[in-house]
Amino acid sequence: MYKKKSFEEILNEISSAKPAPAGGTVTALVGALASALGYMIANYTISVSKNKNYENTLEISMENLIDIKEKLIEYSEESSKYTERIENINKGHEREKALKRAALFSFNIAKACYNILKNCFTLYKYGDPVLKPEAKITCYMAWAAMSSAIISVKANLEEISNGEEKENLLNDTIEFQNEANSLLEELKEEMGS
Numbered sequence: 001m002y003k004k005k006s007f008e009e010i011l012n013e014i015s016s017a018k019p020a021p022a023g024g025t026v027t028a029l030v031g032a033l034a035s036a037l038g039y040m041i042a043n044y045t046i047s048v049s050k051n052k053n054y055e056n057t058l059e060i061s062m063e064n065l066i067d068i069k070e071k072l073i074e075y076s077e078e079s080s081k082y083t084e085r086i087e088n089i090n091k092g093h094e095r096e097k098a099l100k101r102a103a104l105f106s107f108n109i110a111k112a113c114y115n116i117l118k119n120c121f122t123l124y125k126y127g128d129p130v131l132k133p134e135a136k137i138t139c140y141m142a143w144a145a146m147s148s149a150i151i152s153v154k155a156n157l158e159e160i161s162n163g164e165e166k167e168n169l170l171n172d173t174i175e176f177q178n179e180a181n182s183l184l185e186e187l188k189e190e191m192g193s
Contacts, residue, residue, distance in 0.1 A: 024079035
């Protein structure tokens with residue numbers, strides 16, 4: 001759906017009065033943009049660099065980032081279909097299951113964005129020096145999308161009454177968030193931010 005729309009059409013759809021597409025769609029699209037920007041950094045570096053020492057490392061990042069981008073576009077497509085699901089949640093039809101699925105879905109978006117962050121070291125360290133600002137932007141966009149997805153996970157979990165499943169996913173989310181924040185601190189140190 002979004003692959004065939006202009007950016008303006010996507011923005012107009014997101015800003016409509018409909019309950020979906022909403023946060024999950026926007027989060028996945030921001031992550032996809034971060035992944036695309038990271039891909040550009042690696043691609044540009046390989047195409048203009050005379051130093052081929054890190055070409056394989058950058059090619060691996062490119063493969064990772066293109067896969068992540070495609071996955072996040074798929075997530076944005078899936079998330080945009082949530083209007084009916086939101087109505088079912090509001091009406092109470094299988095509310096617990098729907099909320100749990102939504103929390104897990106958002107957690108998967110967060111993990112995809114975390115994987116962009118894992119490629120940021122390579123982009124910053126081995127990417128063309130002229131693109132260091134873009135490497136930082138890639139990292140912060142990925143972090144913002146990941147953090148947004150975690151907000152969605154927590155919001156959905158707050159509505160779940162099932163104790164053990166809720167507690168397990170909440171603990172996984174907190175552990176994941178701590179790991180991601182630690183990675184971000186390492187990135188900030190590497191980039192001097």
